[in-house]
Amino acid sequence: MADKVLMKGNEAIAEAAIKAGCRHYFGYPITPQTEIAAYMAKRMPKIGGTFLQAESEIAAINMVYGVAGAGFRVMTSSSSPGVSLKQEGISYIAGADLPALIVNVQRGGPGLGGIQPSQSDYFQATKGGGHGDYHLIVLAPASVQEMADLTIKAFDLSDKYRVPAMLLADGTMGQMMEPVALPDVDVAEIEKPWAVRGTKNARKHNIVNSLYLKPDELEKTNFERYERYRQIEENEVMYESFMMEDAEYCVVAFGIAARISKNAVLAARNQGIKVGLIRPITLWPFPTEVIAKAADQVKGFVSVELSMGQMIEDVRLASSCKKPVLLCNRTGGMIPTPEEVLAKISELADNT
Amino acid sequence: MLSQILIAGFGGQGVLFAGKFIAYKGLYENKEVSWLPSYGPEMRGGTANCSVILSDAPVGSPIVSNPDILLVMNLPSLDKYENATVKGAKIIVDSTLIERKVVRDDVDAFYIPATRMANDAGIPTLANMIMVGKMIRETNAISFDDMENVLKKVVSAKHADLLEANLKALQTGYQYEG
Numbered sequence: 012m013a014d015k016v017l018m019k020g021n022e023a024i025a026e027a028a029i030k031a032g033c034r035h036y037f038g039y040p041i042t043p044q045t046e047i048a049a050y051m052a053k054r055m056p057k058i059g060g061t062f063l064q065a066e067s068e069i070a071a072i073n074m075v076y077g078v079a080g081a082g083f084r085v086m087t088s089s090s091s092p093g094v095s096l097k098q099e100g101i102s103y104i105a106g107a108d109l110p111a112l113i114v115n116v117q118r119g120g121p122g123l124g125g126i127q128p129s130q131s132d133y134f135q136a137t138k139g140g141g142h143g144d145y146h147l148i149v150l151a152p153a154s155v156q157e158m159a160d161l162t163i164k165a166f167d168l169s170d171k172y173r174v175p176a177m178l179l180a181d182g183t184m185g186q187m188m189e190p191v192a193l194p195d196v197d198v199a200e201i202e203k204p205w206a207v208r209g210t211k212n213a214r215k216h217n218i219v220n221s222l223y224l225k226p227d228e229l230e231k232t233n234f235e236r237y238e239r240y241r242q243i244e245e246n247e248v249m250y251e252s253f254m255m256e257d258a259e260y261c262v263v264a265f266g267i268a269a270r271i272s273k274n275a276v277l278a279a280r281n282q283g284i285k286v287g288l289i290r291p292i293t294l295w296p297f298p299t300e301v302i303a304k305a306a307d308q309v310k311g312f313v314s315v316e317l318s319m320g321q322m323i324e325d326v327r328l329a330s331s332c333k334k335p336v337l338l339c340n341r342t343g344g345m346i347p348t349p350e351e352v353l354a355k356i357s358e359l360a361d362n363t
Numbered sequence: 364m365l366s367q368i369l370i371a372g373f374g375g376q377g378v379l380f381a382g383k384f385i386a387y388k389g390l391y392e393n394k395e396v397s398w399l400p401s402y403g404p405e406m407r408g409g410t411a412n413c414s415v416i417l418s419d420a421p422v423g424s425p426i427v428s429n430p431d432i433l434l435v436m437n438l439p440s441l442d443k444y445e446n447a448t449v450k451g452a453k454i455i456v457d458s459t460l461i462e463r464k465v466v467r468d469d470v471d472a473f474y475i476p477a478t479r480m481a482n483d484a485g486i487p488t489l490a491n492m493i494m495v496g497k498m499i500r501e502t503n504a505i506s507f508d509d510m511e512n513v514l515k516k517v518v519s520a521k522h523a524d525l526l527e528a529n530l531k532a533l534q535t536g537y538q539y540e541g
Contacts, residue, residue: 017387017398017516043402126403187425188383188398190390267425274423349424 015190020158020180021046023191024114025054027159028086031166032198033112034060035078035085037071039093042126043182044116047088068093072100072113079109079175080219082206084166088114090182091132092123094140101175102141106221108205108236110169112162113147114178116185119344127344128182130266131318136179137295137325144233146240148176148247149294151265155189161292163196168247170201172239179294181317183267183346240296249292250301254280258287260359261305263326264315265291267346272315275352284360294322302329310363312336313355315347335363364394364419366504367427370494371412371444372436372457377491380517381434382413384495387516388505389417397425410439417504432502434494436460436477455498457490473501475539481532489532496536507537 018026025047028036036051048064055062061078065071071087078085089097094115104111117132119125136149148168150161158180165176207217223229251269254276255261264272269290279286289305291298302325305312311334314323320338327336339355341347368385372378379400389396399414414427429449435441436457445465448454452470459478475497481490499507514529 015390017383017390017396182402183399183425186400186402188386189422189425190396270422271424271426277423346426348426348428 014192016193017188018155018191019046019186019188020152020155021116021185022050023155023159023193024088024162024178024180025050026193027162028112028166029054029058029060030193030196031084031163032196033084033086033166034058035083036061036087037063037065037074037085038087038089039065039068039071041090041093043118043128043185044088044090044114046185047114047116068096069100072097072104075111075113076100076104076107076109079104079111080107080207082203082208084110084170086112086114088116090116090118091120091129094132094135098135098141101147102143102145103221104175105141105145105147106143107219108173108232109175109219110166110173111175112165112169112178113175114180117179117181119342125344126182128267128346129317129342129344130181130268131321131342132179133294133316133318133321136177137297145236146174146295148172148174148243149179150176150249151179151292151294152184153266153269153290153292155184155187155191157292158184159191159193163194167199168243172243174239174243179266181267244296247293248296248298248300250298251288251290251292252301253288253290255287255289255305258285258305258308259310260284260286260313260356260363261309261311262286262288262313262315262352262356263291263302263322264288265294265322268315268317271347271349272352274349275356278349278353279356282357284356286356286360291322297325297329299325299329302326303331306330306333310334311359313339313352313359315339315352315355317346318342335359364417364503366417366432366502367430368415368417368432368434368504369412369427369430369444370415370434371410371440372491374409374411376411376436377488378411378436379413381491381495382415384492384513384517385415385417385505388513389415391509391513392505394418395420395422397422399425410437410443412440432498432504434498436490436494438463441465453498453502455494455501457494459490471501473497475536475541477536480535480539484531484535486528486532489528492529492532493536493539496533497539498536499533500537500539507533
């Protein structure tokens with residue numbers, strides 16, 4: 012256990028962000044992610060960083076916008092209702108082509124909802140969320156180790172493509188403790204010639220902006236951004252494939268739902284049902300080709316989600332509706348049991 | 364080996380801390396571990412619980428719905444979780460606070476007046492660790508060694524003076540034969 016410590020998922024995010032060179036955190040407390048802010052409040056002053064509890068989520072995301080414009084690694088975190096409040100700022104950051112990390116430790120909704128775990132912000136995270144033509148890079152951790160690793164990855168991807176990244180976790184992932192090894196990160200010094208840091212009268216000043224009143228100019232920025240999105244889709248898809256080699260049925264699930272589904276897959280295998288699991292790690296870009304390939308191999312899919320069924324639409328699109336896709340879900344803070352997932356796998360196996 | 368442990372009681376009894384100790388001990392024994400607390404308003408005085416899984420294989424779902432080891436420190440918790448335990452489960456009951464017996468006859472129940480013992484020993488806040496000591500005695504989940512090293516991981520430096528008291532509580536529970 013030399014280098015492994017037990018940490019809450021929320022704490023792992025915070026420590027990993029610091030390791031990744033993030034020295035600026037702005038947020039507003041909300042369950043179930045407040046440990047991130049608490050951790051930052053304790054650590055940032057000791058390492059010359061900024062922790063600031065803003066007066067609101069909207070203020071916090073606009074502070075992120077400012078620091079991102081100056082070219083420094085910066086983040087905010089919240090939970091579902093708070094992330095809804097941030098959407099205007101997120102759209103501005105995407106429109107200004109700035110890198111930043113937004114963490115959403117999801118809870119049940121809509122509205123103020125509840126405080127128990129949920130995955131019902133999938134649409135909001137993966138389809139834009141705010142107004143306008145944009146995407147976030149969306150990463151979905153399924154362990155405390157991944158809470159740390161994907162936080163670092165998110166900063167790197169965001170800097171590389173100048174696209175804001177979102178870590179989409181849930182209350183379970185935020186609150187649970189697991190052993191985690193925090194890697195020492197070699198923070199790559201990425202040139203940010205676009206950053207607004209003062210010109211020293213040596214060059215023309217940079218402009219960070221998301222306002223383009225001439226439609227042809229705005230169209231051009233959107234075309235350019237979508238070219239970067241195409242590169243991300245081509246190069247950055249991440250997923251885990253579990254027992255898919257000989258699978259006749261495929262469960263698709265991310266985050267906590269994937270953890271539960273693994274138990275169900277093993278139980279189904281014990282009953283002789285050949286089932287596997289595909290776990291998207293990047294929700295955007297979605298592992299479309301992997302699902303498409305699986306559609307030629309398996310007789311059907313089960314999408315397991317802590318929502319009324321959101322990712323299931325992407326599974327159907329990716330598989331071109333070639334095979335049936337069943338939904339196994341709980342919502343509002345309830346979590347499906349491995350038995351419920353197993354029952355749905357059996358239902359699929361009985362009917363295909 | 365797979366142990367699915369659920370610890371439940373009132374908020375303030377140290378249910379989450381007890382789980383954290385067990386998880387750290389599992390980590391110390393090179394097991395795969397997970398710890399998941401209830402985090403609702405119940406943490407402030409209602410019923411609190413936490414799921415701890417110790418396993419030789421990577422942990423799938425971190426949620427313990429059907430424990431094979433159940434530690435209960437109040438009556439509502441026994442009422443709620445007795446029927447959720449698996450056949451052959453071991454249930455450790457704080458008999459100071461829970462007067463009734465376990466009804467199921469397909470589980471092993473162990474009764475220990477942990478809260479009274481903690482008061483008698485002058486460590487009134489550590490009934491939770493007496494329960495853990497008893498659990499170690501009656502199950503194969505973790506072994507009773509290197510306790511001090513593991514305690515150092517979970518007792519914050521600020522409270523280093525409580526190391527001895529925790530150790531005493533663990534020993535008190537471990538030695539209880541009743």
